[in-house]
Amino acid sequence: MAMYSRLPGSVALITLQNPPVNALSAAVRQGIVDTVQRALKDPKVTSVVICGQNGKFCGGADIREFAGPMLGPPLVPMIHAIEAVDKPVAAAIEGVALGGGLELALGCHYRIAHSKALLGLPEVTLGLLPGAGGSQRLPRLIGLTAALDLITTGRHISAAEALKLGILDQVTDNNVVDQAVEFVRRVAGQPLDSRRLSTLPCPCPPDVDSLLDKAMVKGMEKERDLLTTLFNSGQARALQYAFFSQRVVGKWSLPSGASWDNSAARTISKAAVIGLGTMGRGIVVALALTGISVVAVETQEKQLAEASQAVPAMLQREAGRRSLATPPGVISFSSNLQDVSEVELVIEAVFEDMSLKLQVFRHLTSVCRPGTLLCSNTSGLDIDQLAAVTQSPGLVVGMHFFAPAHVMKLLEVVYGPRSSPEAVATAMQLGKRMGKVSVAVGNCPGFVGNRMLKPYLEQANFLLEEGATPQQVDEALEEFGFPMGVFRMSDLSGLDVGWRIRKEAGLTGPGVESTRTRQGRRYSPLPDQVCEAGRLGQKTGRGWYQYDGPGGRVARSDPWVHIFLEAYRAEHGLVARSIAPEEILERCLYALINEGFNILQDAMAAGPEDIDAIYVFGYGWPRHHGGPMFHAGQVGLGRILERLQHHHHNHPDVPHLKPSTLLRRLVAVGSPPVQTWREFINKERVHSQL
C-alpha cells in the first residue's frame, strides 16, 4: 500500500498505492510509516520523494473507514514523523492532494505539483475539519486569512493558485516525480528548520501570534478532540453518506438485470431539442456546454425568435462561469422538424400535454434516421405510451431535467419496460457529461421525485385546512433545512403547474364539484381555488404570499390568504387548531418518506441512495440530513412507522399515510442500516414477499 524504491542519486521514492485515489487507509498509513523509517535508516538515502500511483497523489483519509473503529497508525503522529525527518522529503503532487492528502504534503518539507493538480481541504463538505494538522500548518504557511478561506469553504484550488498562495514550491507541466527528484537532490543537505511548518510562528496579527504559538500543541489536541466529535455527529455521517450515494447512483441497475457495467453507451456528438420554452432552452445550453452540436427546434415563430436571442446569451454566461474542457457545441435554430434527420439523439421538451407529445414522437420517428434515441423531458407522463408510437420503442427513454436545466444537477433517466440497456446507458452517460447526477428510475406516474412530492404537498394543504398558515408550514420546513418551504417553492415554480396536472387528471376544473374528497380519498381543493382567484405565485405577484408585482421574489404574508382560509374552513365546517412544527414535519416528511418505501417496493428505484440523491440534488433536501431515506434511518424506522400509524389512524381517508409494507418488513427484521436495504429488498423480491 506504499511501495519503496531507490532511485539513482540516493533518492528514496515512496509511492502510495490504494486505487482509485490513494486514500489514506490503515494499510496505506502503515505503509508510509514503514517506508519512511526505511528511508531514514538507509545511509545511502539523502532525500525522499512521496508520490501517488495512477496519476493521483492522495484523495485524503479513507472515508469508508469513518464508520468503523480507526485501525492502523494515526495520521497526526505519522505526519509529524515525516516533518521531523532530517533528510529533505518532497511531495510530488499530481491529480489531487485533498484533505489528509494535502495535510500529508504539508508535513513534507517541499511540495512540487503538476500544473493540472487540484489541492484543497474539503473536510467541511463531509461535516468534518482538517484533522491531520492542516488547521495548524496551513495558516503557518499561507497566513490565517487565506487558510481560513480554504478550510471553511472546502474548495479545490488549482496548482497555479496554490503556488501563488505559497503552498507549492514548484509547478511543472512535465513529469512531476522527475521534477521532485531533481528538486530534492538539489536541496539535499540544506537546513530544514524553516521547512517544518508546525514549528513556525503563524503569520497573523501580532496580538494573536503569542496565543497561537502557545495554542500550537493545544491546537493539535483540540483539533483531534473536535474531529472525534465531528466524526460521530449525525451531520458528518449524513454528509459522508451523501458523498457515497452520489457515486452509487452511477452504478445503476435495472430490474431486467441490465446495469452500468454490462450496457454499452453511445457517445453523442449531435443532438436536437424540440420545444424552446424555459426547459428546452436550458437543455440546449446544457448539451452545448459539453461540446455537443445542437439543433434547437421551435415551431412557434415568436418563441423561436426569443429563444434564438436568449440561448446564445445563456450559453456565453455559463461558458464564462466554467472552465470548459472543450469549446461549446454549435447551436442551430429551426422551426422545421425535418432538420433533425441527422442527429443521434433528440430530447423533446414541449408543453406537458400527452397528446402534443405523442404527435411530436410520431413525427420524430418518421423524420429521424433509424437508431436515433428519442427522449422526453416529461416530468411524469408515461414514457411507454410515447415509446409505443415509435418504430424503435427500445430507443425511447425519459430524460427528466430540473429547472433551470443548465444549472440543476439532477437528471432522472426514466426507463420504460421496452427501453434498451443501450438507451439507458447512453442517457446516463450523457447526463454525466453534462455534469449532472444521473439517476435511473422506473416509469411510474411522477417517476421518483415528483411521485414522492405528491403526498408531501398534499399533507401541506391538509395542514392549512386544519389551522396552519403557509408561513408556519414553510418555517417548519426551512428550520429543518430546506432552502424553501413548500408554499414558497410552489409560488416560485407556479401554482398553475400542479393545477394543470390536476385538471388533466379530472380532479378539478369546470363541472367538477369542489368537495374535499375524490374517489373516496381526502382531497384539498384549496390550491385549485387559489388558482381560480388568479393567484399563480410569483409570476402573477400573488399566490400563497404576496410579492412586489408580477415576477417579484420577496414573499410577504398576504391578509387575503388568511381571510380566504378562514372562509374556506367556515364553508367546510372545519375548526382551526394550533399545529406544532413537529406535526408539520412528521406529516410532510414521513408521508414523503413512506412513498419512498413504496417506490423501492415497486422497484421504481434500485436503492435508497437513488432516492436520496434525487432529493438532495433535485428537491433541496438538506445535504446534512443525507436524504429522505437516510433520514428515516436516523430518526429510526420504528418511530417513523409508529408516527405514520398514528397519523393514518387520525386520517384514515389519506392512503399516503398508510405505512408501506417494506417499511413494516424492515422494522420487523430489526431496522437494519440504510446501506443494507438494497440487498434486503433484492432478497425479499427473490422470495417475492414484497
Ligand SMILES: C[C@H](O)[C@H](C)C(=O)SCCNC(=O)CCNC(=O)[C@H](O)C(C)(C)COP(=O)([O-])OP(=O)([O-])OC[C@H]1O[C@@H](n2cnc3c(N)ncnc32)[C@H](O)[C@@H]1OP(=O)([O-])[O-]
Ligand atoms: C484527516 C483529514 O483531515 C480528513 C479526515 C480527510 O481527509 S476527509 C477526506 C477528504 N477528502 C475528500 O473529501 C475527497 C473526496 N473525494 C473527491 O472529492 C473525489 O472523489 C476526487 C478525489 C476529486 C476524485 O473525483 P473523481 O470524479 O475523479 O472520482 P470519484 O467518482 O469522485 O471517486 C472515484 C472513487 O474513489 C472513491 N473515493 C474518492 N475519495 C475517497 C476517499 N477520500 N476515501 C474513500 N474513497 C474515496 C469514490 O467513492 C469513488 O469510489 P467508487 O464509486 O469508484 O467505488
